[in-house]
Amino acid sequence: MKARGRIIAFFLLVIVLIGIIGTTSLPIAKDIRLGLDLQGGFEVLYEVETLDGKEVTESVLTDTTDALMNRINVLGVSEPVIQIEGEDRIRVQLAGVEDQSSARELLSTEANLTFRDAEDNLLLSGNDLKQGGATGTFDQNGNPIVTLELNDPGKFAEVTEEVSQMPAPDNVLVIWLDFEEGVDSFAEERMKADPKFVSAPSVQQRISSPSVEISGSFSVEETQNLAGILNAGALPVSLEEIYSTSVGAQFGEQALDQTMVAAAVGIALVLVFMLVYYRLPGMVAVVTLSAYVYLILLVFEWIGGVLTLPGIAAIMLGVGMAVDANIITYERIREEMRVGKSVQEAFKVGARSSFSAIIDANITTLLAAVVLFYYGTSSVKGFATLLIISILASFLTAVWGSRLLLGLWVHSGVLDNRFGLFGLKKSAIHAREEELEITDLSTRFDRFDFAGNRNKFFLASIVLIVAGMAVIGVFRLNLGIDFSSGTRVEITSEAALTKEEVQSFLDGAGFETDDIVISGDASNIGVARYNEEFSQEDINSLKSVATEEFGAEPNVSTVSPTVGQELAKNALYALSIAAIGIIIYVAFRFEWRMGVASVVALIHDAFFIVAIFSLLRLEVDITFIAAVLTIVGYSINDTIVTFDRIRENMKRMKKIDSVEQLEKVVNVSLRQTLGRSVNTVLTVLLVVIALLIFGAPSITNFSIALLIGLIAGTYSSIFIAAQLWLVLKKGELKKKGPIDIEKKEQESKWGSDEPVV
Numbered sequence: 001m002k003a004r005g006r007i008i009a010f011f012l013l014v015i016v017l018i019g020i021i022g023t024t025s026l027p028i029a030k031d032i033r034l035g036l037d038l039q040g041g042f043e044v045l046y047e048v049e050t051l052d053g054k055e056v057t058e059s060v061l062t063d064t065t066d067a068l069m070n071r072i073n074v075l076g077v078s079e080p081v082i083q084i085e086g087e088d089r090i091r092v093q094l095a096g097v098e099d100q101s102s103a104r105e106l107l108s109t110e111a112n113l114t115f116r117d118a119e120d121n122l123l124l125s126g127n128d129l130k131q132g133g134a135t136g137t138f139d140q141n142g143n144p145i146v147t148l149e150l151n152d153p154g155k156f157a158e159v160t161e162e163v164s165q166m167p168a169p170d171n172v173l174v175i176w177l178d179f180e181e182g183v184d185s186f187a188e189e190r191m192k193a194d195p196k197f198v199s200a201p202s203v204q205q206r207i208s209s210p211s212v213e214i215s216g217s218f219s220v221e222e223t224q225n226l227a228g229i230l231n232a233g234a235l236p237v238s239l240e241e242i243y244s245t246s247v248g249a250q251f252g253e254q255a256l257d258q259t260m261v262a263a264a265v266g267i268a269l270v271l272v273f274m275l276v277y278y279r280l281p282g283m284v285a286v287v288t289l290s291a292y293v294y295l296i297l298l299v300f301e302w303i304g305g306v307l308t309l310p311g312i313a314a315i316m317l318g319v320g321m322a323v324d325a326n327i328i329t330y331e332r333i334r335e336e337m338r339v340g341k342s343v344q345e346a347f348k349v350g351a352r353s354s355f356s357a358i359i360d361a362n363i364t365t366l367l368a369a370v371v372l373f374y375y376g377t378s379s380v381k382g383f384a385t386l387l388i389i390s391i392l393a394s395f396l397t398a399v400w401g402s403r404l405l406l407g408l409w410v411h412s413g414v415l416d417n418r419f420g421l422f423g424l425k426k427s428a429i430h431a432r433e434e435e436l437e438i439t440d441l442s443t444r445f446d447r448f449d450f451a452g453n454r455n456k457f458f459l460a461s462i463v464l465i466v467a468g469m470a471v472i473g474v475f476r477l478n479l480g481i482d483f484s485s486g487t488r489v490e491i492t493s494e495a496a497l498t499k500e501e502v503q504s505f506l507d508g509a510g511f512e513t514d515d516i517v518i519s520g521d522a523s524n525i526g527v528a529r530y531n532e533e534f535s536q537e538d539i540n541s542l543k544s545v546a547t548e549e550f551g552a553e554p555n556v557s558t559v560s561p562t563v564g565q566e567l568a569k570n571a572l573y574a575l576s577i578a579a580i581g582i583i584i585y586v587a588f589r590f591e592w593r594m595g596v597a598s599v600v601a602l603i604h605d606a607f608f609i610v611a612i613f614s615l616l617r618l619e620v621d622i623t624f625i626a627a628v629l630t631i632v633g634y635s636i637n638d639t640i641v642t643f644d645r646i647r648e649n650m651k652r653m654k655k656i657d658s659v660e661q662l663e664k665v666v667n668v669s670l671r672q673t674l675g676r677s678v679n680t681v682l683t684v685l686l687v688v689i690a691l692l693i694f695g696a697p698s699i700t701n702f703s704i705a706l707l708i709g710l711i712a713g714t715y716s717s718i719f720i721a722a723q724l725w726l727v728l729k730k731g732e733l734k735k736k737g738p739i740d741i742e743k744k745e746q747e748s749k750w751g752s753d754e755p756v757v
Contacts (some may be wrong), residue, residue: 006412010405021294024353031302033095033310041095043101043519044244048237050086051181056088056237059624064237065090065563068107085488090313090736108239112178115159118170118186120179128152133211144223145213151411153210161206169443172200206400241741262694263312263433265685270323273683278330280421284400284405285326292397299389311386313626313702317633318390320684321365324676325398327640327683329354330422331676337419338441340432347410351403357644358399360589361637366391366599367585368633375574380567383626387633428483438651443671450670451663454723458753461604461720468611475614480531481515481619482564487534489556491526492545502526509545511538517576531619534557564622571625579603581637585641593728594643598636600724601716605635608712616704623702631709634684638677638717645669646722657738659730666726670718681714 048056048064061084072080072094081093094103117122133149140263150156163173175198189195271289274282296315298618300307333350341349366388372385409415415422419429430436481488489511491502504526506513515529534542539556546554579599586595606628613620646669656662688710689702733739 003412003414006408007414013405013408017291019285023289023530025294025297028297028301032297032307035095037310040243041093043091043093043108044104045085045242046090046092046108046239046666047242048239048707049218050237058560061088061090061560062562062566063565064239068092070297070418072107075400081427084562086462086492089557090239104241104244108241114176114179116174116176116179116186117163118166118172120184120186123163123173124156127692128155128314134227136220136227136609139213146213146221146223146227153208157206157208160203163203164205170200171204172202173594174200203624259312259691259695259699263316263687263693264693265520266690267319267687269690270683273686274323274681277679278326279423280401280409280415281333281406282328284402284409284424285323285330287405288326288397288401289319289322291401292393293307293319295393295397296386296389299393299417304550305384308382311382313623313630313706314383314386314390316684316687316706317630318394319687320634320680321362321391321637322398323683324361324637324641324680325358325394326402327676327679328357328631329399329402331679334422335438335441336432337422337424337671338428339436339438340430340434341427343415343417343419343422347407347656348387353648355399356648357641358395360644361640362391362395362588364582364585364636364640365579365633368575370635371581372571372574372579372629375570376575380574380625380629381570383629387576396690437652438672439652439668443675445671445674448671449667450718451666451723451726454719454726457719458725463605465604466541468562468607468614472613472614475617477610477614477620478531478617479561480564480619481529481561482561482622483561483562483568483620485533486559487530487532488557488559489528489530489542491528491550492520492552492554493524494548494552496523497526499526504529505546506551509542511542529559568625571629574611575629577677586640586757590643590647593725594646594730595727597721598639598643599725600633600641601713601721602635604716604720605631605709605712609709613701614707616699618704621701623699624705627702627705630706633712634710635713635716638680638713639721640648641676642669642673642717642722646725647671655738656733662726662729662733666722670722674718681710684710 006255048061050056050060065082068082069080080095083091085091093105113126113129114122115128116122128151130151130221137145137147139145160173163171166170169313176184176196177198179197182193186197186200189197190200190343267289274285274289276282278285293315296318300311310701311591328352332354333346334428336346336353337343369384369387369391373388375379419426427748430441480486489506491497491505497518499518502516502518506516509526509528513530519525519527533554542556543553546552558749569750579602582602583592583595583599586598588590609628609631612618644645646665648667649669650656651673653661656665678685685707686701688706691699692707695703731741
């Protein structure tokens with residue numbers, strides 16, 4: 001009865017999950033907003049003027065774009081597109097904006113916050129507030145409000161005491177945004193149905209509080225916008241709107257459909273592979289992976305995220321890590337079965353042993369994601385946000401969920417001696433009496449001497465790196481308009497336009513480009529972008545033929561790469577800090593040599609993506625950065641899993657006093673983990689290849705970057721990281737003599753025998 005109860009519990013849990021996912025996933029997916037690249041949105045062009053009448057410099061424009069980005073992109077999930085054009089213009093594009101008037105107010109408000117009395121005398125200003133201290137929240141009645149933290153509560157107490165002594169109804173503290181001296185007046189505005197001031201609460205007594213509430217007839221979105229404006233600070237300029245319009249999707253609806261179909265095909269192939277290779281555990285993985293994807297979409301919809309290609313990249317990396325967590329656990333369980341343990345013993349030991357590798361891989365990737373979120377901007381911050389969600393969701397489903405569901409089967413006794421349900425042949429199972437350890441098991445890779453051939457691997461990488469540096473030196477990078485000065489051409493027609501029509505015209509006129517977006521409420525604007533700056537002769541020629549063809553002169557402007565370069569610089573800065581953090585964590589958890597080797601492997605993988613893009617003349621754009629970040633996450637994950645096995649096998653040896661012993665540790669560890677590495681990379685490659693075959697042409701470069709990175713990442717974790725650690729460890733052995741593993745373990749602050757979750 002107990003066995004039957006566990007099986008019934010398994011199927012009940014699965015049915016409940018299927019019911020929840022089946023009935024709510026479609027509405028959740030429909031509620032997720034798509035980014036500009038996938039669905040288009042709202043576009044506004046501003047002319048910038050300084051408040052003091054001085055010249056608009058590049059630094060002023062950069063400061064303004066930073067302030068705008070801070071207002072819009074708190075979690076990095078809104079992913080606006082902000083570009084500097086010409087000498088004094090900023091173009092802002094927001095995805096899926098429905099209330100354009102609110103968007104304009106959010107963008108152009110200067111945020112000069114003041115507290116005044118009924119006679120418009122200034123009592124407090126924005127300088128009296130703590131920086132970043134504004135929060136959108138709710139009062140005790142559930143009404144949306146904004147709370148502000150004060151620098152000097154004593155000053156606020158004096159002000160409120162002064163106001164409270166005024167006769168009613170003039171005992172009010174009037175809160176203004178952008179009060180204009182000589183123009184605005186509380187006496188006039190208080191008589192209007194929609195006054196310009198934010199709110200005017202009455203003050204009855206002295207208030208000694210470290211914070212103040214701004215209340216009014218706010219919606220939740222309005223309080224969030226107001227808090228964002230105040231936290232971002234006042235804009236250093238005034239923005240005059242030149243024009244605004246709708247903007248079409250960069251990839252188009254058909255491209256999105258193709259990409260979603262390709263992703264579905266890839267994930268379906270992954271699930272089939274797990275079922276065929278791991279049998280019953282594979283079925284459990286199918287359930288938990290489905291729950292993982294559902295959980296990601298649920299949380300992303302809950303935080304109001306905007307899904308773009310970088311976001312899809314983060315989800316793909318999360319899928320890879322979730323699959324990897326399952327594969328690591330299942331492979332360890334199978335190893336324990338092969339040395340003669342019962343199914344229940346193998347499950348207990350395998351789950352405990354694999355937990356160490358999974359937690360380390362997840363924490364190092366999570367560390368990188370947190371740093372990217374903190375220092376990154378725009379799509380980098382969005383990528384990091386989704387990656388953090390993905391890591392937490394994969395840990396919840398692939399670790400805790402998988403073990404819970406598989407544990408119900410294991411502890412029911414139904415699986416006793418039925419090793420075939422784990423994908424194992426009977427001939428692979430050894431008798432308990434042989435007293436084998438997992439290091440004694442044969443593998444498909446026993447003929448490979450990884451450690452002995454390390455110099456060949458190093459030489460191969462050095463040759464490829466030198467060749468890559470030469471390629472980059474000769475060909476440079478084919479930088480997209482996001483990272484190099486370029487030209488924006490806006491063609492207007494009286495009739496609706498199609499992308500094919502605009503592209504055909506431009507090709508015929510000698511101005512070929514694939515970067516074309518249809519905009520305008522009537523789809524009568526075609527926007528083409530070029531990586532190079534047009535000469536005056538080119539501009540005159542294009543204007544002449546376009547006017548003749550469409551009846552209106554096109555608008556041609558120069559696009560500055562400032563924002564894109566800032567994004568790339570911040571991403572590189574964040575990765576550098578993340579690398580230091582990884583070294584510190586791995587040094588604490590393992591040893592510093594493994595941390596250094598992990599970071600070297602990471603740089604190795606990123607370099608090859610850059611070199612091959614240079615060689616093939618593929619365009620480097622924002623999505624390229626997303627692909628590189630994805631591979632960095634994968635590379636760290638794969639390398640840490642390998643090092644975890646090396647550490648475990650070193651413990652078995654107690655003491656190491658020769659290079660041969662070190663080489664044996666590396667060889668045995670790589671042979672044991674190579675099957676898991678191959679299976680993991682194969683599952684991710686299935687998705688990437690599906691994107692290449694079935695996906696839209698617009699994401700081909702993105703898919704190629706992932707493909708290159710996956711191959712490089714697998715190569716580096718096997719042939720570079722582990723071998724580099726061996727060289728560093730060899731130096732320690734020569735310098736300090738025999739290595740006492742038992743003594744080091746006693747000094748360790750954190751062992752590897754974590755409890756099963």
